[in-house]
Amino acid sequence: MYRQATARLLRSAKSKAFSTSAEVPAETPAGVTTFLEKWKKNVPNMDPPSTPSSYMKLRPPTPSTIPSKLTINLALPYSTSLSTKEVDMIIVPATTGQMGVLPGHVATIAELKPGVMSVHEGNDVSKYFISSGFAFIHANSYADIIAVEAVPVDQIDPAAVQKGLAEFTQKLNSASTDLEKAEAQVGVDVHSALNAALTG
Numbered sequence: 001m002y003r004q005a006t007a008r009l010l011r012s013a014k015s016k017a018f019s020t021s022a023e024v025p026a027e028t029p030a031g032v033t034t035f036l037e038k039w040k041k042n043v044p045n046m047d048p049p050s051t052p053s054s055y056m057k058l059r060p061p062t063p064s065t066i067p068s069k070l071t072i073n074l075a076l077p078y079s080t081s082l083s084t085k086e087v088d089m090i091i092v093p094a095t096t097g098q099m100g101v102l103p104g105h106v107a108t109i110a111e112l113k114p115g116v117m118s119v120h121e122g123n124d125v126s127k128y129f130i131s132s133g134f135a136f137i138h139a140n141s142y143a144d145i146i147a148v149e150a151v152p153v154d155q156i157d158p159a160a161v162q163k164g165l166a167e168f169t170q171k172l173n174s175a176s177t178d179l180e181k182a183e184a185q186v187g188v189d190v191h192s193a194l195n196a197a198l199t200g
Helices: 002-012 030-042 158-174 178-199
Strands: 070-075 080-087 089-094 097-101 108-112 115-121 124-130 133-137 142-147 150-152
Touching: 070 089, 080 115, 089 142, 097 133, 115 178, 124 178, 158 178
Parallel strands: 070 142
Antiparallel strands: 070 080, 089 097, 089 108, 089 115, 108 133, 115 124, 124 150, 133 142
16 A cells, blocks of 8 residues: 555656755755645545655755864664764775865765774864764765764774684685675674774
8 A cells, every 4th residue: 555655646746856965955845745745635544754854954054164173973773873973073994095074075975994983072082993884974064974883992802803803714714605705704804904993
């Protein structure tokens, strides 16, 4: 029923592109309003679904001058570690190398590799180990870090890292199929990055 109703609405509504910018409009976009009106008309006995803009907080527009702080969000699949935290700078482990982000950074999307993300607030530096994910840097000095896993470096158990590295290295050496080799290589890469985070 739900799929049929959605398909009917999508066929009858004119397709409109939604903005993917970090700037959420102050009022509901016309496409969303049209969709909700058609939903109520075609499926009156069912509540309309929430749209992505229902969950987004309004963000300020791109400022004309460079702000003094960068606002970051660190989101994981199961929680939000940092939410709208104002900092001086972050350094993320992008696949292209370490990437420093300051207020006023150009809008960028970067894939993250296993490594350390440094969050700089004045003289304080907080370090998080990031397993993988993406960094979305917006022109309005907001940065959204979406990670599969992130943990403060000081909470990592060095003995567990060494044990895991040894186990995955042995699995890599004894792997007989391409799948086993790939899985073992991912384990070696992550544990090597964890080891580097602890020693560096």
